[in-house]
Structure formats: C-alpha cells, structure tokens
Amino acid sequence: MGMVLDELGTPIVLAPMAGGPSTPELAAAVSDAGGLGFIAAGYLSAADLGDRIERTRALTSAPFGVNLFYPSAPSPTETFGAYVTDLAREFPVGEPRYDSDDWDAKLDLLTAAPVPVVSCTFGCPSAPEITRLHAAGSEVWVTVTSVAEAKYAVEAGADALIAQGSEAGGHRGTFADRPADDLTDPLGLLALVQLLTAAVHTPIVATGGITTGAGLAAALSAGAAAAQIGTAFLRCPEAGTAPLLRDAITLDTPTMLTRAFTGRRARGLRNLFMLEHPDAPAAYPEIHYATGPLRAAARTEGNADAVNLWAGQAHSLAPELPAGELVRQLSESAKDALKRALSIRIQGC
C-alpha cells in the first residue's frame, strides 16, 4: 500500500491551525482540491474532535489528517506563579491549570474511528502508541525541528517527518521547550531540510514560511515530498480565522517568537504584549489557560496588542481566495517556478 503522500493530487498539506482557523470546511476544501486537509485537535475535547471528524467526512470523501498536541509534563507553580500574578495586576486572568489536552481519549477515538494520517506536535508518541495507530490503519507523522528529533521519531516508527523551519507561524513543535536553549536560534527551513535528508530516509513534509508557489517549489527542490502550508490559508473564506488576525496579516508587521501567551514558544505578529513580556516562562498549558480571559477580552475589544496573532514570516503574501482555488494557484505557480529554475544555465565546468 502506498503512502498517503504518494496518492495526493498535489503535494500540499494544510497545516493544522488550532484555536480557530482550522475548520472542517477548510480541511475538506484542501482535500477536495487534491491536497491533504487537516483537522487541528489541539484545545478540543475528544468529543469535539469526534464531531469535527464526522463533519469533515460528511464534506469530503478524500483523505484528511488529524493533528494532536503531544502532552507536556506539568510545570511546577514556582516557574509561572510570579508571571501570572504580574499579569493579574493588569488583565483578567484564568486559573493556570494543567491538562493533557485529552490525549488518551483522543488516541482511543482515533483507534476506534481511524483517519488516514495522525500527526503530532510538541513531542513524539511512544513506539507502542505509534504501533497502535498503525494497527488502526493510520500513518503517523511527527513534527521535528532538528536532526536529533528526527532520528528519535524515525526510531519510534514515524512514517513521515514534518520539518518545521524557524519561519513557521504558531507554536514551535520542538519536543522540549527550554528557555536555556533559546540562545541557539531555530534552524531555517532550507537548512533543516538539507540536514534531515542527509540524516534520515523518511519522507519529509516541509513547513515554515511557505506562502507562494515558488516557496512550494523550493521546498520540493530541497528534497521534501510535500509542503505543509498554514498562514497562506488564513484569509480563505473557509478558514475560521478571527477577523482581527485576518486583517492584521495583510500588513508588513514583523513576527517574533514568544512564550507570553501560552507558555510555549510560538511565532506571531509582534505586538505590545509580546514586547512587554520577553521573559515569559515555559509552562504550557498553564499559561495558555491563565491568559485565556485576557486574550478573549482583547479579541472582543478588537485590541490587536493583547492577543496572540500567530502567523509565519511571509504572512503578508497570504491571498484572499477560496481554499481550493488557492491550492490550484499554488500548484500552477510551483510548476512554473520549477520550469523557470530549470531554464537557468547550471553547469559547472
């Protein structure tokens, strides 16, 4: 049996964008257009995930995937207590609680009613967990940001690696989110894909900052089997993107990495809240829950300076197009880009 990647009409994977943008309609539109749609399970209960899977199945008969947040360990209160106290002086905050994002129940659900691809971020499932998903008929894709993570995932049984470059919007998929590691900045996508293809033989799905057909062509040329694209779909009518973010990404605003909103490093449009909390602690999901009320309030008020506006580095190029049409345009322009590149004289003597 071939891999899902081999059967796609076009090598475009919809990046799972938890917390709003990812909808069954968006996933179905990308799958119907020949790409691979994705449901973002992050922040959902297993029951809600089940509903979304059913709604997607009702919309398309094409394959799609489900992305899970791999659970982190709980953080000791002393790592985040002072930060939450500090925030509470100025903003409405929630209880900084811990949960596993319903991991066990989601695995049960996906074993009982499997989908073609289950991808993970924030860590690598154990070999037994991967075996269980394989037995249910699913491929398991793991998000990696380094050669060491890639080797670990291959060893555990991953069928494909989602190579996340530094350019990517939203959360870093890095297995261990340690502030002490921040001095070493993340690998750019091109460097990462070159390093991974030299180190492992598992198919690679490149992600991070790919917003154009030329970007897709570059990912394929670098050695990826497909590109996972998120930010470029944020302005599609099928996306559940908050109006604030839908407008904000059209501007030239630079992005930055921050832990201020969720306690896990993520890339978003630079705003005051990020700038004022450069040393926010690594404590996910505790900080995610603590900042929930302040983010909700900012969204209601239309205040772009106190809400996470996750976006990749090339966000300003995201077009306003139906998702299927965007898949078609990205594909056409990727082919053109490859042909143009091949027309350059390339012959060292």
Added chain:
Amino acid sequence: MGMVLDELGTPIVLAPMAGGPSTPELAAAVSDAGGLGFIAAGYLSAADLGDRIERTRALTSAPFGVNLFYPSAPSPTETFGAYVTDLAREFPVGEPRYDSDDWDAKLDLLTAAPVPVVSCTFGCPSAPEITRLHAAGSEVWVTVTSVAEAKYAVEAGADALIAQGSEAGGHRGTFADRPADDLTDPLGLLALVQLLTAAVHTPIVATGGITTGAGLAAALSAGAAAAQIGTAFLRCPEAGTAPLLRDAITLDTPTMLTRAFTGRRARGLRNLFMLEHPDAPAAYPEIHYATGPLRAAARTEGNADAVNLWAGQAHSLAPELPAGELVRQLSESAKDALKRALSIRIQGC
C-alpha cells in the same frame, strides 16, 4: 550589456569570507569553474586588497567580485567600555578603536582598477557612490535582510540584491545592528526570497545555509537568480580556513548569533565565549579590535571555546573537495533536484 549573473556558467556565487577563508586561489577556482569568485575586502587595507585583486587576476581571466564592509558610525565608549574592562580581567585584549575599514581608499582603488562586481555588506552605499562605481564599469550588489533594506538599496541604484537569510554564517548584513531589534528574529531565507520577489524586480542572489545542490535548487526555485555559498567552501584546499574551524564544522555543533567577538551580530558554532557573553554590546569595529588578541591566542592554543568559528546552519554538510569540483557537484545535483521535484505530481484540481 548583460549582467554578470546572465553570463555565468552556473548560478553559484562564492560568499566573501573575510578574515582568512577567502583567498585569491579560492575565488579563481570558483570563477574558473563557471561561478563567480569573490574577494573579501573586509579587515584588509586598500593596499592589501589591491594585491589580492592582482593575484586573482593572475590566476583567472574569468570575472570575479570584491566585497566591501560598508562603514558603521563610531560607537560611544560608554556602550562598550564595561564589556572590554570585563574581558580584560580574563583575556588579553586590544584597543577598542574605530576605523572605516579603509572605505574611501578602497573606493578609489576600485574606481581606478575596476572589477565586474562590487558587493557591500553592513549597509548600502550612497547613490553618488553607486554612480561612481557604475561609471567605472562595475555592477553594485547590496546585501539585504529585509524588504525595507531591499527597497532602500533599489532606490540607491543597486543592480542586484544579496538576500541574506537567518541561516547564514558570519556577520549579519543588516544595515543597522541594534540590540533592541533582536526580539524580532531574522527572516529565514525562503521567507525572505518570497517577500523580496513580491516587492522588487531587481535580481536576487540568495544566501544563507545553502550547502548542497538541493539547497541551490531550492534557492533558484524560490526565485533567486543565483545562490551565494560560503560555508560549503570552507573545507576546500584553496580556502584559507583556520585548521580549528576546518575541523569544527564537520561536527553537529549548533550555531548561534552573537555580538561577543566583534560587536556586530554574526552566526558561528556555539562555544563557551558566546554563551558567557550573551549581552555583548553593538559596537563594531571597536569590539572586533578589542577581542583580536584573545582570538589570536585561542587560535594558537587550539582552543575552540574562545575564538569565533563563523559558519552557517548547515555547516556539517560541507564536503572536503577542491573548489572547482564542488562547483561542478553542486551544479549537477541542483539539476537533479529540480528534475526530481518536477517529477512530483503537482496539479490542484
């Protein structure tokens, strides 16, 4: 008259690597193989630069370029005094002096005895300076790291833009090196090239982390007219790479950005000196001169923990090959990568 880029046998530009690696032999070998060799004028007097240009001319009749450091403004002593005092407690240090890297004399030299391409880093020459170089028959290429810098350079009259992605080894070419800007991390190469091709029509030379033919193919697919490649040439016999660096880049050591060695942000292999001075000031070239003796001592002692080991993020893939053979292999494998990418089914329906 066509541009130099249009006449190359293969779209490979040798990145100028000042301070040792760049030699006339390396530049000539790359130019002879159909690429564009480069002389790194940084840290040299105008007289020494003149010698290197003559030696290169004696070695090849093919075109080559010269790269200049655009002079920064002097930094007030209070920005760097405490850092130098601190270093002096532990290391031999030099006088933290200022100079323009002999800018005026180098411009005079290049106007009197022009080369086909003059490139700049650390800033954009003024429109009159560019006009003067044009009048001498040279193209002027400017290193940029953002859309704003690209528009500035195009307005000033640049003939091509060297798009430096975050992955690049050595100094960032950023016009203004401000620590306050560090929260916004640099654009990865793929994001940068996509943003630049959407914003300007000037030819782009992509640089940063390109160490393989697949990486070269990716840069071309993204829309670049050529790739500027440095780290991949560090282990060539023609390169003047210090033995310490020649060995160190074969390891998996991560890289990081630092101002600790020169007072200007640069990427190198992570070592103790960088980790111990994460907040080194922005004061180039003052810090470059202050750390000269300690870097020289470390090099003599073979101490990799107290010397700058500039390298791009994909450094471990640099092969040990004669430069001409490397140009040939990169070219062949780039063509293969483009053909392989074109063989993928790409057709959104």
